[in-house]
Amino acid sequence: MSRRLAARPRLNRPQWALSIGAALAVIGFVGAAQWNSSIARQEFITSAQRVLISQAQQAQSQQESLRSQIEEAEARVRGFQEQAEGSATLSTRLSEQVAAARLATGLAAVRGPGAVVEIADSQRSVPADENASNYIVLVDDLRDLITALWASGAEAITVAGGGGAGGPGERLVSTTSIYGAGSAILINTTLLSPPYRIEAIGPDGLHDRFLVHPSYITRVAKRIDAYGLQFASEPRDELTLPAFIGNTRLRWGAPVAEAN
Amino acid sequence: MAARIAQLSLFGVAIIIGLLLVGQLRSQARPIELSSLTAQELSVLVETLSARNVELAGGLADLVEQIRDYEISEARGQSEVLLTAEDLERIRAFGGLLGIEGQGLLLEVEGSFDPTAINDLINELRNAGADAIAIDDIRITARSVAVLGTDAIEIDGQPIGQTFQIRAIGSPEGLRAAIERPGGILALLQQSVDARFSTTEERTLGIPPTRRDLVPQAASPVE
Numbered sequence: 001m002s003r004r005l006a007a008r009p010r011l012n013r014p015q016w017a018l019s020i021g022a023a024l025a026v027i028g029f030v031g032a033a034q035w036n037s038s039i040a041r042q043e044f045i046t047s048a049q050r051v052l053i054s055q056a057q058q059a060q061s062q063q064e065s066l067r068s069q070i071e072e073a074e075a076r077v078r079g080f081q082e083q084a085e086g087s088a089t090l091s092t093r094l095s096e097q098v099a100a101a102r103l104a105t106g107l108a109a110v111r112g113p114g115a116v117v118e119i120a121d122s123q124r125s126v127p128a129d130e131n132a133s134n135y136i137v138l139v140d141d142l143r144d145l146i147t148a149l150w151a152s153g154a155e156a157i158t159v160a161g162g163g164g165a166g167g168p169g170e171r172l173v174s175t176t177s178i179y180g181a182g183s184a185i186l187i188n189t190t191l192l193s194p195p196y197r198i199e200a201i202g203p204d205g206l207h208d209r210f211l212v213h214p215s216y217i218t219r220v221a222k223r224i225d226a227y228g229l230q231f232a233s234e235p236r237d238e239l240t241l242p243a244f245i246g247n248t249r250l251r252w253g254a255p256v257a258e259a260n
Numbered sequence: 261m262a263a264r265i266a267q268l269s270l271f272g273v274a275i276i277i278g279l280l281l282v283g284q285l286r287s288q289a290r291p292i293e294l295s296s297l298t299a300q301e302l303s304v305l306v307e308t309l310s311a312r313n314v315e316l317a318g319g320l321a322d323l324v325e326q327i328r329d330y331e332i333s334e335a336r337g338q339s340e341v342l343l344t345a346e347d348l349e350r351i352r353a354f355g356g357l358l359g360i361e362g363q364g365l366l367l368e369v370e371g372s373f374d375p376t377a378i379n380d381l382i383n384e385l386r387n388a389g390a391d392a393i394a395i396d397d398i399r400i401t402a403r404s405v406a407v408l409g410t411d412a413i414e415i416d417g418q419p420i421g422q423t424f425q426i427r428a429i430g431s432p433e434g435l436r437a438a439i440e441r442p443g444g445i446l447a448l449l450q451q452s453v454d455a456r457f458s459t460t461e462e463r464t465l466g467i468p469p470t471r472r473d474l475v476p477q478a479a480s481p482v483e
Contacts (some may be wrong), residue, residue, distance in 0.1 A: 053304035056309060057294070065321055066317060067316065070319060070320050070323060073324060073326075075346070077326055077327060080330040080334070094341060095344065098351065103475075104476070105352075105474070106402055112476070112480055143379065145322060152405050155477065161438070177384075177386035180302050181301045181302075184297060184471065189316060201476075201478055201479040210362065214378075215375075240482060241479075246319065247316050248350070248351065250350065250353060250391045253392060253429040253467070254360065255352065255358045255360060257349075258359075
């Protein structure tokens with residue numbers, strides 16, 4: 001038995017004209033919203049702020065270039081060290097020790113099971129009598145979440161801005177600070193914006209331990225409830241975290257040789 | 261013909277709407293709104309970013325020198341073992357697996373603290389450019405955080421008393437200025453915790469290696 005397809009009704013002129021008219025109205029509305037918000041944002045910028053914004057942007061682009069040069073140079077150094085592998089027992093042992101030290105200190109990319117945590121600004125409208133900063137993710141929120149993850153047994157952590165869309169994330173190492181300037185958050189050398197995505201590798205149960213850790217429930221969990229900060233977390237069977245890229249040189253101190 | 265024109269027009273309009281909506285959604289994602297920062301916040305940010313760039317440039321210069329050393333050693337047919345051994349020491353010292361000696365700041369603290377205050381203090385010293393930090397004999401690594409233990413605040417499973425010392429290797433003047441600045445971490449802590457602080461710039465400070473095993477159990481290297 002064959003079934004005939006119903007004849008497709010053809011759009012007549014008034015129908016598609018109406019559709020386009022409605023679509024153009026949406027375009028007009030969205031376009032006007034964007035235009036208005038950009039005007040409002042620029043209205044209150046002083047000339048001093050404009051100069052400082054330009055300096056901050058220059059510093060950021062200089063930083064990107066430096067980080068990519070460091071990444072390249074690190075790869076070349078690793079190349080020299082790996083070349084030596086197998087040439088002599090001592091070299092091989094040293095290369096293994098370097099690889100182990102890199103792994104233990106955040107200078108090597110790692111994979112393993114763990115947890116993913118995401119936090120973003122509240123979407124609630126701010127009541128007139130309330131402080132708007134209560135409704136955005138603050139540097140203390142990130143610090144609390146990271147403290148809770150380390151204390152729950154995390155072995156490696158990265159933090160990415162833009163929900164991870166902007167890149168693989170900043171690997172946390174012994175010199176990492178999490179620094180807030182107004183609503184901007186700087187981790188290592190990189191300015192990040194919400195939503196923030198924290199990825200942590202750690203032993204089984206990391207996610208469960210994190211959710212009941214006092215560093216999470218004491219402050220940040222209360223803020224999530226009270227102000228509607230957007231929050232999600234889940235355990236993961238496998239995550240891959242990048243190595244730290246940045247300065248690993250000691251500037252003010254020197255290593256103390258181990259006593260034999 | 262009219263239907264084809266209608267379809268094409270709708271297709272074009274849909275693309276424009278899509279592009280505009282994406283733009284609108286991205287602006288809702290609160291990108292780094294430098295324009296929303298005050299001049300003072302921006303000035304601090306520029307200063308911090310510039311200081312980090314100086315650190316990065318210094319690190320890059322050292323790496324370039326290290327590459328040159330490897331190249332010279334290779335050209336002369338010498339072994340790279342010595343260079344690799346030096347690099348191993350540097351990495352281990354950076355990560356807390358090896359002790360460090362150098363100039364820095366000694367901070368003596370007495371009073372009742374909470375773990376968050378200690379973590380904030382560590383964060384501030386890191387932000388001021390400390391190469392290494394220890395609280396009493398506990399070397400602070402990436403994974404070291406202060407938490408409330410059963411009887412006391414603990415870091416890496418070791419208790420911290422009511423009186424403790426923080427040693428930070430770095431620019432003594434820079435570290436001191438960072439934590440003692442008006443509105444800085446010490447000023448904030450003096451309002452929130454019942455504690456006394458005294459700071460001394462030191463020309464020689466020693467910081468021990470961590471006693472914690474940093475070899476990961478769950479994480480493995482990406483080949």
